[in-house]
Amino acid sequence: MEQKNKARYGMVVDLDRCTGCGNCMMACAVENNLAPAEKKANDRTGITWMRVYAMNNGKAFPAAETVFVPMACQQCDKETPCIAVCPQNAVDRDPGSGIVGQVPQRCLGCRYCMTACPYHARYFNWSDPSWPAGMEKALNPDVAPRMRGVAEKCNFCHGRWHAARARAAAQGRSEPDPADYIPACVESCPSRAILFGNLDDAGSEVAKACQEGNCFRFLARLDTESKVYYRSAKPWVREMAEGNRMPSGKDGNLS
Amino acid sequence: MIEQTLPRLPVESAPAHTIRDWKAMEKKWIPRGLPRCSPGRFYAWLAPWLLLLAIGAYAMYLCFAEGLQHTNMDNRFAFGLWIYLDLTVIALGAGAFFTGFLFYILRWKEMTAVINAAVVLGFICYSSAIAILLVDIGQPLRAWFTFWHPNVHSMLTEVTFCLSCYLTVLAIEYLPVLLKNRKLRQVPLFLVFEYELHRVMPVLAGVGTFLSFFHQGSLGGLYGVLHGRPFAFREALGIWPTTFFLFILSAAAAGPSFVLLMARLTQFLSRKQLVRAEVFAQLGKVSGTLLLFYVLLKTLDTMLWINRIYPQTGFSPYSFYAEPSFGTWVLLLEIIGLGLVPALFLVNPRMREKPWVLTLMAFLACSGVAFNRFVMTVQTLALPTLPFDRFLRYVPSWQEVAAFLAVLAYGVLLYSFSFRYATLFPQERDLRNQ
Numbered sequence: 001m002e003q004k005n006k007a008r009y010g011m012v013v014d015l016d017r018c019t020g021c022g023n024c025m026m027a028c029a030v031e032n033n034l035a036p037a038e039k040k041a042n043d044r045t046g047i048t049w050m051r052v053y054a055m056n057n058g059k060a061f062p063a064a065e066t067v068f069v070p071m072a073c074q075q076c077d078k079e080t081p082c083i084a085v086c087p088q089n090a091v092d093r094d095p096g097s098g099i100v101g102q103v104p105q106r107c108l109g110c111r112y113c114m115t116a117c118p119y120h121a122r123y124f125n126w127s128d129p130s131w132p133a134g135m136e137k138a139l140n141p142d143v144a145p146r147m148r149g150v151a152e153k154c155n156f157c158h159g160r161w162h163a164a165r166a167r168a169a170a171q172g173r174s175e176p177d178p179a180d181y182i183p184a185c186v187e188s189c190p191s192r193a194i195l196f197g198n199l200d201d202a203g204s205e206v207a208k209a210c211q212e213g214n215c216f217r218f219l220a221r222l223d224t225e226s227k228v229y230y231r232s233a234k235p236w237v238r239e240m241a242e243g244n245r246m247p248s249g250k251d252g253n254l255s
Numbered sequence: 256m257i258e259q260t261l262p263r264l265p266v267e268s269a270p271a272h273t274i275r276d277w278k279a280m281e282k283k284w285i286p287r288g289l290p291r292c293s294p295g296r297f298y299a300w301l302a303p304w305l306l307l308l309a310i311g312a313y314a315m316y317l318c319f320a321e322g323l324q325h326t327n328m329d330n331r332f333a334f335g336l337w338i339y340l341d342l343t344v345i346a347l348g349a350g351a352f353f354t355g356f357l358f359y360i361l362r363w364k365e366m367t368a369v370i371n372a373a374v375v376l377g378f379i380c381y382s383s384a385i386a387i388l389l390v391d392i393g394q395p396l397r398a399w400f401t402f403w404h405p406n407v408h409s410m411l412t413e414v415t416f417c418l419s420c421y422l423t424v425l426a427i428e429y430l431p432v433l434l435k436n437r438k439l440r441q442v443p444l445f446l447v448f449e450y451e452l453h454r455v456m457p458v459l460a461g462v463g464t465f466l467s468f469f470h471q472g473s474l475g476g477l478y479g480v481l482h483g484r485p486f487a488f489r490e491a492l493g494i495w496p497t498t499f500f501l502f503i504l505s506a507a508a509a510g511p512s513f514v515l516l517m518a519r520l521t522q523f524l525s526r527k528q529l530v531r532a533e534v535f536a537q538l539g540k541v542s543g544t545l546l547l548f549y550v551l552l553k554t555l556d557t558m559l560w561i562n563r564i565y566p567q568t569g570f571s572p573y574s575f576y577a578e579p580s581f582g583t584w585v586l587l588l589e590i591i592g593l594g595l596v597p598a599l600f601l602v603n604p605r606m607r608e609k610p611w612v613l614t615l616m617a618f619l620a621c622s623g624v625a626f627n628r629f630v631m632t633v634q635t636l637a638l639p640t641l642p643f644d645r646f647l648r649y650v651p652s653w654q655e656v657a658a659f660l661a662v663l664a665y666g667v668l669l670y671s672f673s674f675r676y677a678t679l680f681p682q683e684r685d686l687r688n689q
Contacts, residue, residue: 219640222483
């Protein structure tokens with residue numbers, strides 16, 4: 001069932017600014033208590049809520065061009081694929097923020113949501129999460145670590161959202177100050193490639209940015225109405241975002 | 256002197272210790288008038304399957320104890336061999352509901368010859384599907400959450416509800432088959448219970464048909480609703496995608512073929528005629544007719560998919576068949592080689608008279624449904640969606656294969672015990688006397 005949100009938090013990622021440094025991935029992992037990868041984990045079994053891919057135009061030097069694509073949960077707004085399929089309502093959309101969240105304590109681990117997600121933005125705990133001795137003391141107390149056998153994904157730093165709401169309530173406001181709620185990846189980006197805010201607030205920088213001509217969404221034709229926008233001045237990037245294969249035939253893994 | 260004063264135990268009260276005693280006791284459990292091989296030969300046949308079951312149990316233990324890291328599934332290939340196995344055995348197990356429907360609801364009396372075997376096969380298929388599902392999910396202790404927090408919009412909820420209900424129905428249908436054993440019939444309570452169960456059997460068959468229709472369909476809907484996966488996504492008819500109806504029809508078509516195939520295999524292994532040829536022909540006819548209808552609808556669905564859904568989702572029609580290992584031959588094999596060909600042979604009365612043709616075509620029909628489930632599971636996940644994806648490969652781990660084989664072994668063991676100690680084929684005695 002479609003729910004009308006009070007706010008619609010979203011992102012605009014400027015691919016022409018992104019340098020692929022991976023700082024967003026690091027900040028996300030620290031903020032959300034993602035355990036270090038197991039020794040035998042690979043790029044398909046490890047967990048990183050934000051993952052940076054490389055996309056190139058397949059041309060030879062000097063026409064060769066590459067952009068880096070930070071890809072997290074796209075926070076689909078319309079018929080959210082993962083919400084509709086979860087057999088026990090372990091995925092929900094918060095009507096206050098439009099954020100698609102995951103309830104790990106209710107997750108059965110059937111992985112149907114992962115099959116449904118065309119952005120591959122969902123991750124599974126294939127083994128028990130573990131931290132090197134002493135490192136568990138540095139865990140973020142606002143975010144519960146997930147257990148083995150459940151799915152997880154980006155939730156726009158849910159811990160920060162709750163903290164912002166608590167601060168707003170303490171100050172007698174019903175809605176948090178936009179400047180008070182910023183996900184870790186946005187905050188950590190050294191080139192300010194990620195804008196974040198309420199897409200329904202016409203005055204916000206993010207709402208203006210997503211209306212610009214060079215703004216697009218990945219796989220927009222699937223009609224999932226994702227709330228993560230990208231922008232690039234390069235036409236080939238916008239064309240590929242619709243699902244056309246990279247001419248090189250390679251994948252986007254950064255190795 | 257002392258020896259003479261010691262009391263002697265009566266000979267009658269001594270337990271049967273010798274192999275001969277044990278053999279005599281075991282023989283009393285075998286239905287009267289049905290010759291079966293010696294116990295030694297029977298247990299020698301069971302030994303390799305027991306070994307497979309033990310290896311599979313160890314693999315399952317590893318997954319329960321240390322998580323699904325023991326599988327080769329990953330974040331991109333989140334479904335693997337086990338989900339494929341589930342879909343296939345449930346489709347083949349449809350023989351139970353469809354034979355029950357023909358026998359109890361449509362009153363096709365000739366189905367008496369195979370109804371018991373169909374129920375046992377159905378029970379094996381469904382119980383093994385549930386068992387492997389429990390290993391496949393990350394948190395098996397939370398399996399009951401689906402009943403407590405159900406998402407009524409999810410196809411998986413429908414599958415879970417119908418599967419568990421239908422397994423209960425099958426277990427109740429299986430009971431009279433077991434209670435007919437001549438030793439168990441000596442217990443008056445069992446005799447009354449079996450009689451009462453027989454009276455409610457048509458009701459159970461009706462309930463089973465309803466439940467089976469829904470979960471077979473929901474398994475198809477599982478993929479058909481994935482609008483993020485254009486390869487699997489289908490337009491809805493009412494509230495269900497077309498795969499919902501195609502899965503029901505294909506399972507109903509393959510089910511009788513599977514019963515036919517297993518009865519033939521049992522005849523071959525036991526070297527006895529168990530079912531009259533006309534019953535086999537009847538099963539083949541039902542299977543062929545339904546399969547022909549399925550092929551027609553599947554072709555229509557494929558045409559709609561290519562000309563309507565593909566263009567809407569912005570993918571070129573043949574982009575999903577660009578990978579040589581999953582080229583257009585997949586589609587042709589599924590619809591023509593394993594669909595149209597067996598259907599045409601099975602609807603032809605002259606062809607059905609030839610036992611080897613009937614068996615081969617039943618095998619092709621079962622392979623067709625298994626191949627369809629393979630395509631829906633594996634190709635859906637292997638195909639790239641994002642521009643920087645590539646075609647994915649997945650090879651199951653030894654633990655996945657061992658669990659798969661354990662399920663097969665469980666099926667063989669339960670079927671072997673049922674064949675030995677219950678009357679799976681009521682015509683066997685008559686055919687032997689003739």
